[in-house]
Amino acid sequence: MIRRGFFSLLPAVVAVVLAMVVTGLVIALTGGSAGQFYSTILSVPIPRVSVTIVNQTAMIAISAFAAAIAFRMNLFNIGVEGQYIAGSCAGAFFAGSGLVAGPAVIPATLVVAVVAGAAWASIGGFLLVGRGVSEVISAIMLNYVALTMAGYLVNRYGVASGYTFTTNPLELNQQPVGFQVVDGPYQVWALAIIAVLVAIGYWVLINHTRFGFDLRASGASSTAAAASGVDAKKMTLIAMALSGGVAGLVWMPAFFGSVHKFGIPENFQSGLGFTGLAVALLGRNRSIGILVGSLLFAFLSAQSNDLQSVGVAPEIISITQGVVVLAVVVAYEIVRRLQIRREQESVARELASARPTAEEASR
Amino acid sequence: MSTTTTTPRSDSRIRTFQHAWLLLALVAVVTVALVRVVTGADQLTATGTLRAMILSACPILLAALGGLWAERAGVVNIGLEGQMLLGTWGAAFLAYHAGPYAGVLGAAAMGLLGALLHAVATVTFGVDHIVSGVAVNIIGLGAIGFLAKAYFNDLEGGGPRNLSGYQTLPRVTVPGVSDGAAWLADRHVFGISDVAALVAAATTGVSLLTVLVVVLVAASAYILWRTPFGLRLRSCGEAPEAAETLGVNVIRYKYVAVLVSGALAGLGGAYLTMVSSSSFTVGQTNGTGYIGLAAMIFGNWRPGGIVTASLMFGYTDGVSLLPSGGIVVHALLLLITLVLAALALWRLRQGNLRSALTIGVIAVAVLVWYLSTDSVPRAFVGMTPYVITLFVLAVASQRLRMPAADGKPYRKGQAG
Structure with missing residues (x-):
């Protein structure tokens, strides 16, 4: 047991160290100072930065859980990027429309964001189930369509804010108060709590429900799952919708916490979808792993x-993050191959030692 | 015996096939000319519009060609975008210090470097191709942001995220043909002028890199489909285990394919920094690598299809940058209606009523859109390639055929 835990943790640690070394080398090779890079990155963060880290961790984690749900079904949802744009855009327009007054707008907006994200993801789901279109390919297209559509909608129906357009900003009584973790004007966003809830929900759903079992079974072997009565098509559709629904929430902490309006590119943080994907890979789709990975990337x-x-x-930090992802996948692959070889060897050894006893038995 | 009976038949089939292509081209020209006359949007086939098409299509084509090489050998290369980004930096860096030709080489070399990373991860270590591609894209964008600041910040004409003031490639004009075609294009003769405008656009002030693109497409088509090397390379994408049993060094072929793929994507980056514009900016590709991937799928993993798709996507992409873009795309709506209507009729003849009805409804919707507006918002123009690809995937995904072992992990020595 301990050995197994060691084996699943070691590759991640090796990958992170390797990525830091590679980044330092790149800086040194291009005439920069690797020492200054390490001392800056590895310094103790000042209070303002620590709050940023916590806030970013929350958003990256939500995005990673969205990707992980699909991964568990053996689906590669690189459409998280587009889905959270769809969710953010729809949510922000709804919140700014004034249909719901006061603090009640918060849960209502979250629902809208989830539905929009799920709907956007379902396009890819239906194309996969109904027409056999790879979810990766359709996601690439849908990501771009989402980005352009959101930009168009804001420019067409938004309000002017300086040189750009945004949705109507939130009213003052619609902005939740954050958590005062450090002194000063820096707060952890109230809705960062979503990340914790999603983490718990994910853990319960995947490990402790029938649905989670079916999901993992279909992901591991669709034929075996089908033989035991799991409708693979239905599972694919649900998994995509669920993944997209969670993706719709990704930017909500920032929206209610500090931005209060939506506009591309100034009043939005893009790229979280791909970061989440990387973190899901790094954390091996485990709740704890994803949370730690999100913290690292943030x-x-x-x-x-x-x-x-x-x-x-x-x-330069993108190089570090990219190398972490590549290195961790390579490391897990090497460990997997080693484990297979070791199992084969141990089986062979047991068979070899079992043979005399079998002969004894026959005697 | 069997050979004598099959040869003439396949010969005639090839001839009908060629005739079909000619006929299709003729129908296309007549249809486009018809739409031009009906809508009165002469910009639809103006020389300037078609020049914009060529400028936008070339980088897409290079990326798509790169995708073709990799995927024909069974490696999905989502990292095209990242390799292209690396190419933009390589082109700018070497063009600034050593002249435009060195810039072209620099772009290919940087693209190759990105591809090497992808090849090591996917071919040697069996990492999921999508995972590796996503990582390459992240690394590519980070790398050029970092490199631009490290190397361009202190240069004259440079900044932390951009560089200008380097020489670009010379342009060539075919004497006689260029002027004649331009003269003919200005006459607005039905059909003939439309073709003449295309000839004029392709023979006037064309960058050497554009010529290189044409050569590369022809060379790739020849190498991949007409040489033993190409056959072996494609066999690695269809059935690597079978190829291995026939003595093909699958690993080596996959490496070569991915490296060529990256170099082509890098050249696409050079096109963006040296032909489409004359300066470098971080993130200049703006998704061209992904459009290239879309063009490759739309083109059904074949050179002819890829060229058609790239020109189509290049047209919408180039038009969206022109002042007359909104009007041109508005006219295109009528063209799309006609194409959809033809598609619906074809489906009806096949007896596929549901599909015909769906496409028919979409055709009517597009027609209504055409009749009720005067211009199409710019944003919609920009996303046309993606929407068209999604539509084609949804309608014709069963007709598209990717290499059989595309994206599947391969390990040496696993063959039965």
């Missing part, structure tokens, strides 16, 4: 902003 991103002052572009 930490790296937030700390990288200070690189500006030492003359290194903060984008």
Whole structure:
């Protein structure tokens, strides 16, 4: 048991260390100072940055759980990006429309965001089930359509705000108060709590419900699942919708916490979908793994902003994150191959040692 | 015996096939000319519009060609976008310091580097192709953001995220043909002028890189379908285990294919920084790599289809940047209506009533849209390639055929 835990943790640690080394090498090779990079990234974050880290962790985690639901069904939902744009756009328009007054707008908006995200994901789900279109390919198209559509809708039906257009901002009594974790004007967003709820919900759903069992079974072997009475098509549709629904929530903490309106690109944070995907891979679709992975990615991103002052572009951290993903998948693959070989060897050994006893028995 | 009976039949079939292509091209020209006359939107086939089409189509075509090489060898390359981004930086860097030709090479080299990463992950370590591609895209964007700041910030004409002031490639004009075609295009003769405008656009002030694109497409089609090397490469994408039993070094072929794929994507990046514009900006590709992927799927993993799809997507993409874009696309709505109507009739003849009805309803909707408006919002123009690809996937996914072992992991020594 301990050995197994060790084996599932070691690749992740190796990957992170390797990624940091590679990034340092890249900086050193291009004439920068790797030492300054490490001291900046690995410094203790100041209070403002720690709050940013927690807030970003929440959004990345929601996105990663969205991807993980689909992964468990063996679906590759790279459409999380488009789905959370759809959810954010629909949610922000609804919240700004004034249909629901006062704080009641918060749960109503969340519902709208979930429905919009699920609906957008379902396009890919239906194309996959009904027409056999790979969900990866349709997601690439749908991501772009979502981005352009959201931009168009805001420009057409939004209000002017400086040089850009946004949705109507939230009223003051619709903005929830955040958690005062550190002194000063920095707060952890109230709706960051969504990440915790999603984490618990995911854990319960996947590990402790019949649905979760069917989902994992279909993901592991669709034929075996079908033989035991699981409707694979229905499961695919539900998994996509569920994944998209969670994806719809990704940006909601920021929306209610600090931005209060939606507009591309100034009043929106894009790219969280792909980050979430990377974190889901890093965390092996486990609740704890995803939370830790989200914290790591949020930490790296937030700390990288200070690189500006030492003359290194903060984008360098994307190299670190990309290498982490590649390295962790490669490492898990190597471990998997080693384990298979070891199992084969141990089976062979047991068979070899079992043979004399079998002969004894026959005697 | 059997050969004598099959040869003439297949010969005649090939001839009808070629005739069908000619006929189709003729129908297309007549239809487009008809739409131009009916809508009065002469910009639809103006030389300037078609030049914009060529400029936009070339990078898409290069990315699509890159995708073709990789996927024909069984490796899905979602990392095209990242490799293209690396190419934009490589082109700008070397063009600035060593001239435009070095820039082209630099772009290919940087694309190759991105592809090497993808090849090591997918071919050697058997990582899921999509995972690796997503990682390559993340790394590519991060890398050029970092490299731009490290190398361009202190240059004259440079900044933390951009660079200009380097030489671009020379342009060529075919004497005689160019002027003649332009003269003919201005006459607005039904059909003939439309074709003349295309000739004029393709022979006037064409960048050397555009010529290279044409050569690369022809060369790829020849190499992949007419040489033993190409046959072996494609066999790695269809049945790698079978190829292995015949002595093909599958791993090596996959590596070559992915590296060529990355180099082509890198060249696409060079096209963006040296032909489409004359400056470098971080994130210049703006999804061209993904459109290239869409063009490859739309083109059914075949060179001819890829060229058609790239020109189509290039047209909508190029038009969206023109001042007359809204009017042109508005006219295109009528063209789309006609195409959809033809498709619906064809489906009806096949006896597929439900499909015919669905397409017919969409055709009517597009027609209503055409009749009730004067111009199409710019945003809608930009997303046309994606919507068309989605539509084609939804309608014709059963007719598209990707390489049989595309995206599947392969390990040496697993063959039965």
